[in-house]
Amino acid sequence: MSGACLAIGLAFRKEVGSQSIVNLSSAPHSTTSLNAFIFIESSGKISIFNHRPEMGQGTFESIPMIIAEELEVDIDKVEIFPSTADRSKYGDQMVVGSRSIQSNFEWMRKVGASAREMLIMAAAQRWGINAADCYAENAFVINRVSGNKFSYGDLASDAGKLSIPDNPSLKDPKDFKIIGKSILRKDIPLKVNGDAVFGIDCNVPDMLYASVERSPVLLGKIISFDDLKTKAVPGVTHVLKTQRNVFGQTREGIAVIATNYWAALQGRRLLEIQWDNSNLESWSTKKIKNDYQNASSEKGTVLHENGNFDQAYSNTTNKIEAAYETPYQTHAPMEPMNTIVYVQKDKCEYWGSTQNPNGVRSQLAQQCGIPESKVFINYTFMGGAFGRRSMTDIAEEAADLSIKTNRPIKVIWTREDDISQGPFRACSLNVCKGALDGEGNAIGLEHKVICQDIRNQSGNSNRPTEAIAGGINREYAIPNFSIKGVLQKFYIPVSYWRSVYHSTNCFAHESFIDEMAFAAKKDPMDFRLSMLRSHRRYTEVLHAVADRTNWYKSAGKDEGKGVAIVERSGAFVAMVVEINRRNGKIFIKKITAAVDCGIPVNPDIIKAQTEGCIVMGLTATYKSGLTIEKGRIVEKNFDTYKMLRLNECPETEVIVIKSDDPPEGVGEAGLPTVAPALTNAIFSLTGKRIRALPFNLDEI
Numbered sequence: 001m002s003g004a005c006l007a008i009g010l011a012f013r014k015e016v017g018s019q020s021i022v023n024l025s026s027a028p029h030s031t032t033s034l035n036a037f038i039f040i041e042s043s044g045k046i047s048i049f050n051h052r053p054e055m056g057q058g059t060f061e062s063i064p065m066i067i068a069e070e071l072e073v074d075i076d077k078v079e080i081f082p083s084t085a086d087r088s089k090y091g092d093q094m095v096v097g098s099r100s101i102q103s104n105f106e107w108m109r110k111v112g113a114s115a116r117e118m119l120i121m122a123a124a125q126r127w128g129i130n131a132a133d134c135y136a137e138n139a140f141v142i143n144r145v146s147g148n149k150f151s152y153g154d155l156a157s158d159a160g161k162l163s164i165p166d167n168p169s170l171k172d173p174k175d176f177k178i179i180g181k182s183i184l185r186k187d188i189p190l191k192v193n194g195d196a197v198f199g200i201d202c203n204v205p206d207m208l209y210a211s212v213e214r215s216p217v218l219l220g221k222i223i224s225f226d227d228l229k230t231k232a233v234p235g236v237t238h239v240l241k242t243q244r245n246v247f248g249q250t251r252e253g254i255a256v257i258a259t260n261y262w263a264a265l266q267g268r269r270l271l272e273i274q275w276d277n278s279n280l281e282s283w284s285t286k287k288i289k290n291d292y293q294n295a296s297s298e299k300g301t302v303l304h305e306n307g308n309f310d311q312a313y314s315n316t317t318n319k320i321e322a323a324y325e326t327p328y329q330t331h332a333p334m335e336p337m338n339t340i341v342y343v344q345k346d347k348c349e350y351w352g353s354t355q356n357p358n359g360v361r362s363q364l365a366q367q368c369g370i371p372e373s374k375v376f377i378n379y380t381f382m383g384g385a386f387g388r389r390s391m392t393d394i395a396e397e398a399a400d401l402s403i404k405t406n407r408p409i410k411v412i413w414t415r416e417d418d419i420s421q422g423p424f425r426a427c428s429l430n431v432c433k434g435a436l437d438g439e440g441n442a443i444g445l446e447h448k449v450i451c452q453d454i455r456n457q458s459g460n461s462n463r464p465t466e467a468i469a470g471g472i473n474r475e476y477a478i479p480n481f482s483i484k485g486v487l488q489k490f491y492i493p494v495s496y497w498r499s500v501y502h503s504t505n506c507f508a509h510e511s512f513i514d515e516m517a518f519a520a521k522k523d524p525m526d527f528r529l530s531m532l533r534s535h536r537r538y539t540e541v542l543h544a545v546a547d548r549t550n551w552y553k554s555a556g557k558d559e560g561k562g563v564a565i566v567e568r569s570g571a572f573v574a575m576v577v578e579i580n581r582r583n584g585k586i587f588i589k590k591i592t593a594a595v596d597c598g599i600p601v602n603p604d605i606i607k608a609q610t611e612g613c614i615v616m617g618l619t620a621t622y623k624s625g626l627t628i629e630k631g632r633i634v635e636k637n638f639d640t641y642k643m644l645r646l647n648e649c650p651e652t653e654v655i656v657i658k659s660d661d662p663p664e665g666v667g668e669a670g671l672p673t674v675a676p677a678l679t680n681a682i683f684s685l686t687g688k689r690i691r692a693l694p695f696n697l698d699e700i
Contacts, residue, residue: 070112098665335383560685570664617674
C-alpha cells in the first residue's frame, strides 16, 4: 500500500481476554498484539480484512459488510483480503458452529464506527468546527454548514494521529444501507472464473507429494510392509511410516513420497502391507445396531429434566413409543483433504484450506518444538468443509513427513481416503416415549439418545456430555420432559458434521412430535403451535411456512405435507415439505423454509446457506449412509456414496424473517428439519412411518 494510511484494528489482551479498538498507525510497541481490519490509503483506496476462513458460508463478504456499514463506504468499492492467522491478534478464528457473525457483529460495527469518527474529527479540525457539524457519507466527510467535503483518502494521515474513541456511536439499524441487503459476493466471480485459490491449488518450490496408505480398519497397526515395487516407480523418492492423532487414537500409515502426485499414487498402489487389525474385523453395521438396541434398555444419564416423566407416563393410558435410527455419514467436501507443510530448523510454514488456522498453528508449534510466532499459516478458500476441516490431523501427517525429508510435503487424500477414513458423523439410536392426557395434550415426553460422543471418545469416563442432546427442542410446553443419554464407545472416530447432533436428534424428535399429534388426533401444525404459544420466534416461522404453503388447504389424494422445526446456533427454522405421488412413486414437489436468524446481514447468503443445507439434508435422508463390513467402511466413492444430483433437487423457497434481534448462525440451521419434514410428509400421504435413515424414496 502506498502513501499514508489509517489502520484500525482490535487488540485482544491475553491476560483478561478482552477486546479494545486500536489505531495501528500510531500504536506503540507493547505486549498488546494488534490486528488491522481497515486500511485507508491517501489515494482513496479502502481495504477491509476478513479474519474468518471462507468455506462457502459467506463470511468473506458478510464480515466486511458489517464494517463497511459503520464506516459509511460503498462495499462494492472496497477491496477484501483474508487476514493472517494469529490468535493473539484476532482471537478465535475457527469457523465452526455458525458463530462467525453472531460472535463478531458488535465488534465489527465498532471497528467501522471508530474509523468513521476519527475521520470526522480529522475533517472538523481542518475546518476549525465541531465534529457535530460534520457527517460521513460514501467515503467522504461533509461539512453540514458549507457543504464542503474531504475524501477519506485526504483525511487518512491526520485521522491516523488521533486517539481512538472509547465508545463509538453506532448507527440505528433503521439507517442501515448495507446490512440487510443482498450484496453480491466478491468471492463468487473468483470461483467461477478459476482465479480463486483453494488448498489443493497450492504449490511451493522444492515440494514433494505424498499419498498415504492406511488400514481400512482405521485402528489397524502395521506389522510389516514391502516397498520394493513401489521404489521402482519413477519419481518415488521415499517410503516412510507416518501417523496422525484422531481424538486420542493413533492412526498409522505408509507414505509414498514422490516428485509428482501420480508417481506417489502409483507407488502407493504397489505397496504390500500386512496389518494387525486385532478383533476389529468382527465389527459390522449389524453388530453396532445390535449393541445400540441392547444399550437402549439402560436407564441412561439425565441430561435435562423438568417435572416427573416416569410418573406422568405411568399414570396415563394414552402412551406412545418409537425408535429412530440414523447412520454414520462422511463429510465428502468436493475438495478432498490436502495440505502443504514445510518444517525447517527454527520455523514452519503451512499452506492449505482449514476451518481452524490457529488450531493448525498450535499443533505445528507443539509438534515441531518451536514458538507459535515461528509458525506461518497461509490459509485459502475451502472447497467445502462441513466440520471435517476443523481438525489438524492432516497437518500433523504432513509435518511428520517434512521433518523426515527436510522438504516441503504436499499430502493429498484420494476421494476413497476422504470418504472411508473419517472421522464421521456419529450414528445413533433415539428412543422416544410420550404421554397424552384425555384431551390429547402432551403431558410427558422422554427422549433417550444412544450414540458416540465426540467429546468423550477415549478415556475411562462412561458419562456422555450434554452435547449429544443438541437438536432436541426444549421449548415445547410439555410439563414432564426428560432427555437422557447412553454413551457408546467404538473404534470408529466421530466428529463435527454440519449441524452435528441436531442432524440426528431433530429427525427423531420432530418425527415423534408428529406421532404424538397423530395419536392426539390433532393437526401437526396446530399441535406444535399449541405448545409454543409463548415463543415468538418459533410461532413466527411456523405461521410463515403455513401461510406460504396453504397448510390448512385440504390436500389431494396424491399430495402430502410435513412440517418440522429446530433451533440451531440461535437461528429458528420451520420447514414444510410438499410431496406428490405420480405413477406410484413419491416426488418432492417443493420445500419451503422460514428462517429467523435475527438481523439478516445478507439475505442472499442466508437463502444460499439454507438451500445448501436442504441439498445436504436430502442426501443424508434418502441417498446415502455409511455401512460397515469386516470392520471397514464399505462405501469408497460417489458410485456407492451417492450425492443428490442437480436434476434431483426440488423447488425450494426460503423466507428470511425480518428481525431486530442480534444476528445468529445460519450455516447449519436449515439441515436438521429436512429429514423429519420429509418423512412426516410421507406419513401424511401414505400412512407409513419412516424411522430409519437412509431410505429408498422410490420404494415408498
